[in-house]
Amino acid sequence: MNERTSRLGHRPAAPSTDVHPFLELRVGGLHLTVHHVPYRLLTFAAALIGGGGASWMLR
Structure with a gap:
């Protein structure tokens, strides 16, 4: 068995x-x-953070 075979x-x-x-x-x-x-998970977190940030900015 050499280094190239399993x-x-x-x-x-x-x-x-x-x-x-x-x-x-x-x-x-x-x-x-x-x-x-x-x-x-990144898409879900971005949607949550974006929605929360938008609602907070519009208060």
């Missing part, structure tokens, strides 16, 4: 990719890692 010996091993997380937050003992952007 343990089974009949398939080439997948190339190693250096994937970086979207967000990595370390505070004390807390370690939060987000690998993919949560677009639905």
Whole structure:
């Protein structure tokens, strides 16, 4: 088995990719890692913040 084959010996091993997380937050003992952007959550938060900001500005 060489470095280009997997343990089974009949398939080439997948190339190693250096994937970086979207967000990595370390505070004390807390370690939060987000690998993919949560677009639905960001859209929901933007709608809530935009609606709340607009109603607050129009008072």
